[in-house]
Structures are given as structure tokens and as C-alpha cells.
Amino acid sequence: MRLPGRSDPVLKKAVRRYVLAGRGPVRRYLELLHANFMIKPDGKRAKFIQSLAKDARRITDTELDALLDSEWRAGLTGAWLIGFDRRAQFRVRLGDLLLHGNPTYATQGYCFALARLGQPADAALLLSYLTVRDDDPWGIGALLHLDAQLGTHHAAQVGTPSEDGLAVLARIGRICHEADKAT
Numbered sequence: 001m002r003l004p005g006r007s008d009p010v011l012k013k014a015v016r017r018y019v020l021a022g023r024g025p026v027r028r029y030l031e032l033l034h035a036n037f038m039i040k041p042d043g044k045r046a047k048f049i050q051s052l053a054k055d056a057r058r059i060t061d062t063e064l065d066a067l068l069d070s071e072w073r074a075g076l077t078g079a080w081l082i083g084f085d086r087r088a089q090f091r092v093r094l095g096d097l098l099l100h101g102n103p104t105y106a107t108q109g110y111c112f113a114l115a116r117l118g119q120p121a122d123a124a125l126l127l128s129y130l131t132v133r134d135d136d137p138w139g140i141g142a143l144l145h146l147d148a149q150l151g152t153h154h155a156a157q158v159g160t161p162s163e164d165g166l167a168v169l170a171r172i173g174r175i176c177h178e179a180d181k182a183t
Helices: 009-019 028-039 042-058 061-069 072-085 088-100 106-117 120-132 137-150 163-182
Strands: none
Touching: 009 028, 009 061, 009 072, 028 042, 028 072, 028 106, 028 163, 042 072, 042 163, 061 072, 061 088, 072 088, 072 106, 072 163, 088 106, 088 120, 106 120, 106 137, 106 163, 120 137, 137 163
């Protein structure tokens, strides 16, 4: 795992610019955690989403790789930026992180990004992940979202979704709609 420091200027700059963006004690990664930004009043939520979309277009693939190689806050933020800009070249990497990485809060971002990419390959990655972690509401919510978009029924293979999974499904749908408007 890479940690921001003097020896890694790319990661240090990316963390400062994208992960710790914001003012005051609430930084971007805290807004992304559990999609907390969705409870902001409409105007503040729209401003946050516009900023996220702008940064998703601006960040380089090298910076995204550095964020994904780092700790959970950076990985969470990197995944959300990948999802907002629909950078499909990170699909396999996100799947590997879901399947072989340490389960942390960053998995919320990986699941969102795969839901946003919206292809059958993303559903397959989520289904593989859920065979190991069938209790992850972000995983089931993302897979349910993809099922609805693709006209498939992959989530049925995992079982009946929990209330948390259904809540995440609704949240992901709203976020994807907002992201479509912003990009």
C-alpha cells in the first residue's frame, strides 16, 4: 500500500487535490463515505456533484492508479472519480480490488463505479464479489441497479436483498441520475 509522503509526490498531490478537497473538517472522502453528500440540501449537493464531476474529468489515470494503490480514503475517492467519468479501463482493477483487496469502506466506491460503468462485465464482477461477501449492501445495491439497467436478474443468484441493500439501490440510482446531469 502506498502512503502519501515526500517519497511519492504523485500520490501526495492527488490526495491533497482530490481526497482532501473541501473546507473545514468535512473533506471530500467523508462526503463520499456512505454517499453522505446525498443528504445535503439541493444547492449544496449540486455544487458538490459538479465539483466531483469536474475533478473526475481532470484527474489523470496515473493519479487514479496512485489513489487505488493507497489506503481506503484514497481508494474510495479514486473509485468515485472513476465512476463519475466512466473510465472503463479501470473495470478489471476495480474487480480485483473487490475480490482480492481488504474489505474496507473503499468497496463502497468500487461498487458504485461498477454500477456507473453499467455493462454486463460489471455485473459479472459484482456477482463474483457477492459470492464471497453476500452481506455487502453496496454490492447488492449496485448489482440490483445493473439488473434494472440491463434487464437481467443476476441478484437473484445471491438471495433476497436486505433493507440496506434496497436502500443502497435507491441511492445509487439517484446518484447515477445526478452524475448523468453533471457530466
